[in-house]
Amino acid sequence: MKQAISINVNEVDHRDEVEPRLLLVHYLRDLLGLTGTHVGCETSICGACTILVDGQAVKSCTMFAVQADGANITTIEGLATNGNLHPMQEGFWEKHGLQCGYCTPGMIIAATQLIDRNPNPSRDEIRHGLEGNLCRCTGYQHIVEAVEYAAKKKADL
Amino acid sequence: MAAKYVGKRIKRTEDPRLIKGLAHYVDDVRLPDTLHVAFVRSIYAHARITSIDVTEALKAPGVVAVYTGKDIATTVGPVPCAAALPDLKIPDYRVLATGKALFVGHPIAAVVATDRYLARDAADLISVDYEELPVAVDVEASAKGGPVIHEQFGSNIAYTLTSGEGDIEAALKSADHIVTQRMVHQRLAPVAMEGRGVLARYFPGEEELTLWSSTQIPHLMRTQVALMIGLPENKLRVITPEVGGGFGSKLNVYAEEALLAWISIQLGKPVKWIESRRENMQATIHGRAQVGTVEVGCKNDGTITGLRYNVVADLGAYHQLLTPAIPTLTGLMLSGAYRIPAIQMNVTGVFTNKMSTDAYRGAGRPEATYVVERAMDIVAAELKIDPVEVRRKNFPAKTEFPFHTATGLDYDSGDYEAALDKALNLSGYAKLRAEQAKARAAGKLIGIGMSSYVEICALGPSQAMPAGGWESATVRIEPTGTVTVLTGASPHGQGQETSFAQIAADELGVDLNAVTVIHGDTAIVQYGIGTFGSRATAVGGTAVLIAIQKLKEKAAKIAAHVLRCEASSLAFEGGRYSRPSAAAASAVSEPDVAVGEAPAGALPEPDTEGRSTLTIQEIALIAHIAKELPPDTEPGLSATYFFEPKNFTFPFGTHICVVEIDKETGETKFLRYVAVDDCGKVINPLLVDGQIHGGIVQAIGQALYEEVVYDEQGQLVTGELMDYALPKASQMPWFELDRTETPSPVNPLGVKGVGEAGTIGATPAVVNAIVDALSPYGVKHLDMPARPEAVWKLITG
Numbered sequence: 038m039k040q041a042i043s044i045n046v047n048e049v050d051h052r053d054e055v056e057p058r059l060l061l062v063h064y065l066r067d068l069l070g071l072t073g074t075h076v077g078c079e080t081s082i083c084g085a086c087t088i089l090v091d092g093q094a095v096k097s098c099t100m101f102a103v104q105a106d107g108a109n110i111t112t113i114e115g116l117a118t119n120g121n122l123h124p125m126q127e128g129f130w131e132k133h134g135l136q137c138g139y140c141t142p143g144m145i146i147a148a149t150q151l152i153d154r155n156p157n158p159s160r161d162e163i164r165h166g167l168e169g170n171l172c173r174c175t176g177y178q179h180i181v182e183a184v185e186y187a188a189k190k191k192a193d194l
Numbered sequence: 195m196a197a198k199y200v201g202k203r204i205k206r207t208e209d210p211r212l213i214k215g216l217a218h219y220v221d222d223v224r225l226p227d228t229l230h231v232a233f234v235r236s237i238y239a240h241a242r243i244t245s246i247d248v249t250e251a252l253k254a255p256g257v258v259a260v261y262t263g264k265d266i267a268t269t270v271g272p273v274p275c276a277a278a279l280p281d282l283k284i285p286d287y288r289v290l291a292t293g294k295a296l297f298v299g300h301p302i303a304a305v306v307a308t309d310r311y312l313a314r315d316a317a318d319l320i321s322v323d324y325e326e327l328p329v330a331v332d333v334e335a336s337a338k339g340g341p342v343i344h345e346q347f348g349s350n351i352a353y354t355l356t357s358g359e360g361d362i363e364a365a366l367k368s369a370d371h372i373v374t375q376r377m378v379h380q381r382l383a384p385v386a387m388e389g390r391g392v393l394a395r396y397f398p399g400e401e402e403l404t405l406w407s408s409t410q411i412p413h414l415m416r417t418q419v420a421l422m423i424g425l426p427e428n429k430l431r432v433i434t435p436e437v438g439g440g441f442g443s444k445l446n447v448y449a450e451e452a453l454l455a456w457i458s459i460q461l462g463k464p465v466k467w468i469e470s471r472r473e474n475m476q477a478t479i480h481g482r483a484q485v486g487t488v489e490v491g492c493k494n495d496g497t498i499t500g501l502r503y504n505v506v507a508d509l510g511a512y513h514q515l516l517t518p519a520i521p522t523l524t525g526l527m528l529s530g531a532y533r534i535p536a537i538q539m540n541v542t543g544v545f546t547n548k549m550s551t552d553a554y555r556g557a558g559r560p561e562a563t564y565v566v567e568r569a570m571d572i573v574a575a576e577l578k579i580d581p582v583e584v585r586r587k588n589f590p591a592k593t594e595f596p597f598h599t600a601t602g603l604d605y606d607s608g609d610y611e612a613a614l615d616k617a618l619n620l621s622g623y624a625k626l627r628a629e630q631a632k633a634r635a636a637g638k639l640i641g642i643g644m645s646s647y648v649e650i651c652a653l654g655p656s657q658a659m660p661a662g663g664w665e666s667a668t669v670r671i672e673p674t675g676t677v678t679v680l681t682g683a684s685p686h687g688q689g690q691e692t693s694f695a696q697i698a699a700d701e702l703g704v705d706l707n708a709v710t711v712i713h714g715d716t717a718i719v720q721y722g723i724g725t726f727g728s729r730a731t732a733v734g735g736t737a738v739l740i741a742i743q744k745l746k747e748k749a750a751k752i753a754a755h756v757l758r759c760e761a762s763s764l765a766f767e768g769g770r771y772s773r774p775s776a777a778a779a780s781a782v783s784e785p786d787v788a789v790g791e792a793p794a795g796a797l798p799e800p801d802t803e804g805r806s807t808l809t810i811q812e813i814a815l816i817a818h819i820a821k822e823l824p825p826d827t828e829p830g831l832s833a834t835y836f837f838e839p840k841n842f843t844f845p846f847g848t849h850i851c852v853v854e855i856d857k858e859t860g861e862t863k864f865l866r867y868v869a870v871d872d873c874g875k876v877i878n879p880l881l882v883d884g885q886i887h888g889g890i891v892q893a894i895g896q897a898l899y900e901e902v903v904y905d906e907q908g909q910l911v912t913g914e915l916m917d918y919a920l921p922k923a924s925q926m927p928w929f930e931l932d933r934t935e936t937p938s939p940v941n942p943l944g945v946k947g948v949g950e951a952g953t954i955g956a957t958p959a960v961v962n963a964i965v966d967a968l969s970p971y972g973v974k975h976l977d978m979p980a981r982p983e984a985v986w987k988l989i990t991g
Contacts, residue, residue, distance in 0.1 A: 058311070072222035073215015075438070077387045078471040082915040085387055113215030126213040130205055133880045136888065137687030138212030139387040139438030145213065164923040171915070173387050173439050174687050176887030176952075177923040 042106040046071065047115025055102045062086045064102035065112060073113040073142045077171070084170030087143035088112045094150040096143075096169075113142035116149070124190035125149045125183070134183030136174035144170045144180060152188045160185070199696035199706055203880040206692040207706070217436040220391035220408050221468045228393070229258055231454060231467040232313035234303040234320045235476065236295030239331065239547035239908020240341065241324035243295055243302065250319040251305055256312035259461060260320070261453075262303045263292035270456050271422040273449050273512065276660035277519035283352045285344045285545075287512040289422075289449035289456075295324070296343055296511035297548050298910045299476025301449055306457060306465060329547045329908040333508035334485055337544045343511060344545060352509055352543040353518055357525040359600040360536025365500025369491025373572045378977040379561045381483040381508065381902040382895075383918055384554045388438020389469035390478055392451050394458035404431045405455050410444045410684050411724035414661070415451065416716045422452040423459070430455070434714035437686030441892070442553035443478050444686070445726040446515045475913050480902050481554020483508035484521065484561050490569045496579055496587040500536035503528055503565055507543045510550035516557075517550050518543050519660070523558030523650070529599035530566035531610045531648045531846055532588035537600040547908040553726065555892055556953040559649050567645040567958030568975065571965065575974060581962070582618065585646045586611060592936075596841075605648065605844040606940050609872070613934045614646055617848035617870040620932055626852060626866075634970065639855040639989075640865070641967025644848060645959035651873075651947030652843040652940065653727030663839065665729065666722050667737035669698060669745050670832035673818040675811030677702060677709040682722015683734035684714045688949060689881040690730055694738050696877055697943070701742040702810055703769025720834060728845075728947030731877060736941040737837035744833035749813045752831075755824035756802050756816060772807040843938040843946035847871035849890070849959040851927070855967045860986025862898055862964055864927030869955070871931070874938040874946030882948050887929055889952020895921045896953075897960035899979050919979075 039054040046069060053068060065071045065088070077085030079098050086098040089111040116123040125145050128134065135141040144167065151158060151166035158166065163184045164177065172180060211217040248260040266289055273287040291302045303320050307313035328341035336350045343350055366372055386408075393406040403425060409415050412432040420427040437444065450467055458465045469478070486505030492498050507521040525539035570588075574581040590597045592609035599605065618624075626642055633640040656663040666682035679698050683690060695709035702709075712718055722734075746766070753771035754761035764771045799819045800812045808816075813831065816822050820829035852866040869886060876882050899919035903911040912918040937944030957978070964980050965973055973988050 056311070066221075070224070071215070072218070072224075075219070075388065076221075076468075078915040080471065080914050080916050083387065083471075113213075117214060122213070129213050130209045133205065133884050135209065135212055136689070136884055137387065137437065137439040138209075138217060139219065139436075141212055142215045160928070161924075164926070167923045171387065171920050171922065173385055173441070173892070173920065174888045175884055176889075176891035176929070177926050178887045178929055179884055180923065 040103050042103055044105050044108055044110060046110045047112060057101060057103050059102045060098060061100040061102045061105050062097040065097065071112050071114050075139055075142060077140065082171065083140065084147055085140050085143045087146045087170065089146060089150065094147050113146060116145065123149065124187040127190065128183035128186035132179050132183040132186055134175060134180045140170060140172045144172060148184045148187065152184065152191060156192060157188060158184065197700050200700050200877050202878065204692060204696060204878055205880065206689050207695060208689065208691045219388055219436045219438055220393055220406050223393055223406050223435055225393070225395055225464040228464040228466050229306050229308060229461065230310040230313045231457065231465055232305045232310070232317040233301045233473070234317050234322065236291065236298055236300040236302055238295060238324055238326055239298050240327040240329045240343065241295050242327060243291060243293060243322060244325050245323040246303060247321040248303065251316040254312065254316040254319055256308040257305060257316045258308065259306040260303060261290065261457065263288060263290040266290050266453065266456065267292050270452055274418050274447055274515060275513035275517065276515050277513065277517065278660060279353050279355060279518055281353060282518055283347045285512055289453045298908060299473065299549060301477070304453060304457065306461065331546060331904055331906060331908045333483070333506050333544050333546055336546050337506050337542050343547060350545040352545055354542045355522065356538065356540050357522065357601065358538040359602060360500065362500050362502050362536045362538040365536035366489065366491040366502065369499045370494045371576055372489055372491050373569065373576050374487060374489045375568065375572055375975055376487045377565060377568060379482040379484040379564060380978055381551065382481045382554055382900050383475055383902050384441040384443035384478065384481060385918065385920060386439030386441055386443055389471060389474040390444065390448065390450065391468040392454040393464060393466045394454040395464040396458040396462060398462045402429050402431070403455055403458060404433060405451065406433045406435055407451055408437050408444055409434050410440045410686060410726050412684055412714050412716050413682065413722050414724060415447055418447040419452050419455050423456045431717040434684055440686050441555040442481065442557055442726060445553050445724070446479060471915060472913055475918060476910055477549060479514050479550050479552035481551055482561060483551045484524065486565065488565045488569050490573055492573050492577065494577065496573065496577055496584045498532060498534050498588050501528060501534050501569065502538045504540045507541055508546050508548065508551060509543050510546060510548045512550050514550040514552045517552050520551065520553060520558040524562045526601050526603055527559045527562035527650060528566060529601050530563060531646045533590050534600055548904055555889065556950045559950065559954045560957055563645065563647045563954050564958045567647065568961065571962045572974060581644060582623065585614065603650070604841060606841055606938050607936050608648070608844060608846050609934060609936050610646060610846055613846060613870045613872050614848045616932055616934060617850050617868055620870065620930060621850040621866060621868040623850065639857055639967045641853045641855065641963040641965070642850065643959045643961065643963025643966055644850045645955050645962065646848045647955035648844050648846040649951055649954045650842045651728035651845055652732035652839055653729045654842045655839055662723050664723065664836050665734035665737045666720050666834065666836045667734065667741040668720055668832060668834040669738060669741040671811060671814035673815050675708065675814060677704055679709060679711045679738055680719045681711060681713045681734050681738060682719060683730035684722065684725045685730055686725065688725065688730060688885070689878065693731060693877045693881060694735060697735055697738050698742060701739060703767070704811065728949035732843055732941055732945045732947045733837055733839055735877065735945060736943055737835050739943055740837055741833045741835035744835060745831060748833065749810050749831060751824055751827065752813050752817055753808050756808060756822055757806065770807050770809050771813070775806070839940055841940045843874065843940050845871065845873040845946040845948065845951055847951065847955055849955045851959050851963050853963040853967055855964065855985060857989055860982035860989060862980060862985065866930070867927040868930045870934060871948065871951050872934040872936050873948035873951060874936060875944035876933070876935065877945065883931055885948045886931055886952045889950060890929060890956040891921050891926055892953045893956030894926065894960055897957050897978055897980060901979050
């Protein structure tokens with residue numbers, strides 16, 4: 038039995054009828070075509086599917102679309118404003134914080150929440166803040182530098 | 195050529211699409227009317243399949259078709275193995291199990307439905323009756339006897355091989371000491387963050403099939419899949435969209451790739467399969483999985499006289515593309531960074547009821563480096579001399595290169611002592627030892643570990659490879675002046691869209707943004723070998739360089755013709771050919787043709803009257819309009835080159851790390867990690883640092899956390915990322931990197947390769963540090979992963 042949902046994604050309202058078992062990540066990817074959010078493990082370990090639900094970083098592979106009824110969602114596609122990269126996106130580019138890029142959208146989203154909560158994090162705090170996001174390519178060091186770059190950039194804005 | 199880009203820390207041109215979430219991985223490629231495939235996989239490690247009932251599944255909503263082993267037994271050829279070894283036993287590996295299932299995850303049936311959820315639902319309605327069979331799980335036991343997996347071979351031994359040079363018996367006899375150590379290289383899972391995935395689309399009218407696959411080897415896949423499904427190779431197009439990591443796991447041709455291609459032909463519709471993480475753990479290749487014993491003979495002064503390594507390699511149930519060949523790479527690298535007069539490896543490749551092992555980042559070399567570098571520390575402990583001195587004692591001098599090893603290789607170039615000394619200085623080794631002594635006196639468990647590694651890269655000369663070790667490039671300057679580079683390499687995160695553009699932009703004197711590097715589409719790119727074995731830049735980058743040199747020979751001829759002078763007299767500077775008299779004053783006086791600003795419609799030929807210089811982009815336009823070409827000159831401006839390297843390259847380095855072990859919990863914490871690597875000439879230091887960082891973290895994963903565990907029934911215990919421990923940001927140290935730069939004489943770029951260095955060099959450094967920390971307890975060795983529990987047991991006795 039399909040259920041009606043109403044979700045705002047990247048400042049666009051969407052109304053759909055979905056199966057209750059439809060995962061939020063599949064709603065975003067398959068129905069809305071927002072394929073920047075990736076699925077890496079299906080068990081909430083890797084964080085590739087991280088999005089913001091009402092400002093909170095959430096792993097969208099283990100949340101149902103119907104649970105997001107009424108929510109405001111930001112995905113990687115909605116992070117840049119007026120064509121300008123978010124400081125976190127810029128940081129990942131400047132500091133080579135990505136290689137294959139698969140974990141990157143989730144990593145960037147998680148990192149934006151991290152500096153929202155802690156505008157001037159230490160390297161240890163960055164590493165702990167990103168424990169829920171796995172990267173198999175970078176060894177994390179350039180990601181830490183990317184987050185430092187973004188925190189500084191944001192503070193300077 | 196003036197280096198404006200090569201050698202600089204240039205940020206990647208591929209990043210914008212990735213950081214905006216606009217890149218396309220396989221599952222992001224959407225085609226109308228796509229059907230989705232779900233698999234039924236064996237729940238047993240070894241079982242006879244007595245019946246498969248698909249009746250209910252066929253009735254389920256959305257289901258279009260169900261296929262089992264009998265459907266493909268005579269229509270789809272076996273999964274290929276390209277490794278050629280004497281007397282190698284090669285089992286028939288069908289894309290769906292026929293008769294028996296030989297490992298947990300072995301595909302048994304494929305369900306095709308209109309939606310991925312419905313395909314999964316229907317797969318659960320398929321009823322498989324199994325007759326469980328005794329399992330062969332432990333590799334050493336399976337080598338000796340027990341249940342036989344492939345009855346036709348009479349045992350589980352797939353091959354035995356002895357390699358090496360020198361009289362090992364005499365070498366060990368001449369030693370003052372012989373140290374012996376058993377070592378386990380545990381089974382690992384590559385865990386690319388994007389699993390595998392396939393989308394196949396067949397056009398019945400054109401009889402053409404396009405296969406999107408997350409692979410490292412699009413062209414090799416085209417050849418193999420075409421053979422497997424009986425489609426002419428020129429009717430199959432393989433596209434690798436964005437690939438979310440490979441680490442060797444996508445250097446393969448898998449059952450699912452051929453099966454999806456075949457299903458698409460049967461149904462005349464696009465079909466897609468996206469691997470779940472559980473499937474990835476079960477049915478994507480694993481790595482390592484060797485158990486061996488090393489014997490090393492040494493003199494009292496630390497001189498190594500000989501090394502013997504007897505090893506059993508756990509191959510899994512079948513051979514994937516390179517499965518049996520991986521241990522032979524171990525044999526090649528057993529000389530490490532040292533002069534060892536006699537070396538012997540005796541390897542037994544053994545079938546077990548598990549997923550196949552194959553190339554995982556390093557592919558046989560991490561095992562060799564671990565054996566040699568652990569052995570150096572064991573020798574140092576035996577002789578009570580500093581591990582640094584044992585290494586130094588046995589290094590070949592930099593004047594001895596090319597250096598022949600008793601494993602049959604000729605190391606191209608090296609200065610091992612320079613890298614060692616740099617690492618010692620950077621880490622402050624002497625001071626570290628003093629601090630360690632103080633900390634020990636205070637009851638702290640501090641360990642210092644090192645590893646001086648050599649690896650083998652730029653795979654490789656075709657003579658030494660199963661099927662071609664060259665790489666190809668086409669470089670084209672388009673009529674509007676943009677530069678297109680087609681490479682047969684297939685980067686998937688390494689950044690060659692940027693680094694190859696750096697090479698091209700410098701050689702052609704054009705802006706970096708004028709260059710586009712295209713890869714991973716067999717309909718666009720000339721045949722290539724792919725990206726693995728740290729080969730893309732050393733082999734593929736060289737192909738780009740030489741193709742450009744060929745292109746410039748032609749461009750110079752055209753320039754000479756138009757400028758009315760001898761080609762040999764032309765100067766090429768800043769992307770501009772100049773007549774001798776004009777060379778000095780030229781570049782500033784005449785404006786460039788701006789890239790992309792050529793007028794639409796008919797392209798006007800540049801006004802060459804009275805010109806003394808021409809940009810290479812103007813020459814491209816002249817070459818395309820073809821009204822002002824020298825006699826007998828082909829129109830167009832492009833060149834293709836297939837580069838065949840004469841040898842491998844041999845990067846090296848020294849890693850030093852400092853760990854502290856918590857006595858109460860057995861946990862290992864990093865205090866320092868210093869890495870000095872020499873990968874020859876560096877095209878982009880930023881990317882090289884990234885490769886080193888990532889490689890070290892995978893090595894630390896092996897040393898401390900990761901292990902694929904099958905229980906005694908052959909059940910996969912580590913079936914998800916909840917059970918398989920990948921390194922996290924919070925567990926990793928801050929890496930202090932430096933480099934020495936010893937150019938390779940094997941290619942004109944002087945590059946060696948860096949993709950696997952970290953993974954090869956770092957594992958023994960970490961384990962050596964842990965053993966060093968535990969040495970007050972008499973610990974001489976511990977097997978990986980050094981889980982807290984295992985370490986704590988050693989502390990508490």
